Amino acid sequence: MKQHRLKRLYGVLFIVFCSALAFILVYFAIKDNVNLFYSPSDLFENPPQGRNAIRAGGLVEIGSLKRSTDSLEIAFIITDLKNSIAVNYIGILPDLFKENAGVVATGYFDKNKMSLDAYQILAKHDENYVPKEVKKALEK
Amino acid sequence: MDFGEFNIHIWSVVSATGIICLVLIYLPLAKIKKNESKIKNNETT
Amino acid sequence: MFQTLKNFYHKLGSFPWFYKISGKVIPFAGVLSISLIVISSIWGLFFSPTDAVQGDVYRIIYFHVPAVSVSQVIYYSMSIAAAVFLIWRMKMAGVYIKSLAPIGAAFTFIGLMSGAIWGQPTWGTWWVWDARLTSTLVLFLFYLAIIGMQSTFASRKSADTAVSIITLVGVVNLPIVKKSVDWWNTLHQPASISITGESSISSEMLLPLLLSILGIYLFVFFTGLLSMRAEISTREQNKDWFKKVSNYN
Missing domain, CATH: 1.20.5 (Single alpha-helices involved in coiled-coils or other helix-helix interfaces)
Incomplete structure (x- = not known):
């Protein structure tokens, strides 16, 4: 050159x-x-200081979802399979929200109780795309 | 998807994408036409 | 072999040659790309199976993935052109960047918009400031900067030089866009298509997706040639060869 x-x-x-x-x-x-959110393990190791809203993300623990019968109040547990935190929320959930699926909750964290008072729940979709019929057949 | 079903989310994406693609074809075509015809007019006058 | 490549490279720099050849290629590229897009859209919208988790709204993937994928490839190619322009002062490289930037911006916009429309029902929000979405927005802003800078210079040469530099500055953002979902916690899911390993999307859904990606790439080839022709017709308006070609047509 x-x-x-x-x-x-x-x-x-x-x-x-x-x-x-x-x-x-x-x-x-x-x-x-x-990072958009903290995992439950992050929150255990380094609990956030102050009163700002934080986001916590992970899987909705199987069997942890409790709905109130007379209001929109719900409670569930977010887990990363090592640690877990409790979440309380009042409101409408996104369509993809379900047990054993990814979720990101925004709200105020209580480090004594290891719980989160959420004001926003987002569902996290994973990278798997499976046809309805195939999934039905697999579950049989 | 069933043919009779209308899903607002899908169809707004489809129509916006379609319009943008048409604009991407139309704009350069119009410019080429304009520039080429400008020359022709100059030659004839 | 090297000599033919070198010849091709020199021809590529010639405006009359490019104008002649592109005029022949454009109709084929246009017909092929548009029919591919139509076929893959109909296949994806009506014939591929419904997703078990998301339902029908997942079909937005047939527009979202090709658009964001091509917008990144366009930027990579523009930064190669920017290096060529700065090193060899090849005018065609300047034409390439100027013509492709609006196309790249358009597809980045389609990607952001379709992502928002998909995110609303699935995630529960149009937009979050996670690493993938934010870095894609940065890509869009770089495209806008490249387009905006074109008109702020007195001479064509200094505009092309400045635009090339800005293009090179922005290329560092691309690996961040690509890797953001692996490096950080994001709301956006990791890639579903894998070239080396097994894709995490079922093959009945993957096939129309690959076809739509091919269609969009060809479409960008088609509209890219078209707008480069338009740009050349503006820049070379007063040249003899252009007058000859225009009168012949």
């Missing part, structure tokens, strides 16, 4: 390098805030 082109190639590499460095520095600055 000719000399002046080689020089410009280094220029190009330098731009990409600087930009990568900038992205990495930003990443280290906001590292703890990139």
Whole structure:
């Protein structure tokens, strides 16, 4: 390659390098805030300080879902199969919410009781796409 | 999906995608036509 | 072999040659890509099986996945063109970036919009600030910056240079978009299609998806050629070869 082109190639590499460095520095600055939610184990190891709302995510423990008969109040347990926290919520659940499926709950955490008073429940879809008929056949 | 069923979520995505794709075809075509005809007009006048 | 490649590369830099060849390729690419998109859409919307968990709304995947996938590939190709422009001063590379940026922005927008419309019934929200969604929004903003910068320069050459630099700055964001779902906790699910391992989407649903991805890639090839032609017809308006071609048509 000719000399002046080689020089410009280094220029190009330098731009990409600087930009990568900038992205990495930003990443280290906001590292703890990139995760959308805490897992129950995170909450056990490092209970969040202060009274800000947090998000907790994991699986809805099988058999833990309790619905109130006369209101929209519900209670369930979020687990990451090592630790678990209790969640209370009043409101309507997304369609995909069910036991043993992923969930992200936003609310206020009580570290003494290890429970979360949620004001928003989001269902997390996994990467599996299975036809209805196949699933029915598998469950038989 | 059944043919008779109407799902607002799906059809809004389909129609928005369709419109954007048509715009992506139309805009450059119109520009080419305009530029080529501009030359022709200059030549004839 | 190397010599033919080199010849091709030099021809690729020639506006008259490109204008002639693209005019021949465009009709075929157009017909093929649009019919592929129509076939895969009908297959995906009506004939592929309903998802066990999400129901019919999962069919948005046949528009969402191809759009975001192609928007990332367009950006990668634009950054290669940016390097070519900066190193070899190839004018065609500038034309490429300018023509493809709006297409990339359009497909990033389709990806974000279809994702929001899918997220509302399945997750329970249109938007969350998780790593995947945010980095895709950053990609969209880079596209907008590239489009916006085009008109802020007096000369074509300085505009192309500045745009190339911005394009290269943004390329670092792409691996983040791709890997965000593996590196961090996100609401967005990890990839369902795997090239090396087994895909976590059933084959009856995967087949129309792959077809729709192919269709969109061809469509971008088609509209990419079309808008590059449009850009060349603007830039070369006063050149003799263009006058000759226009009068001949």
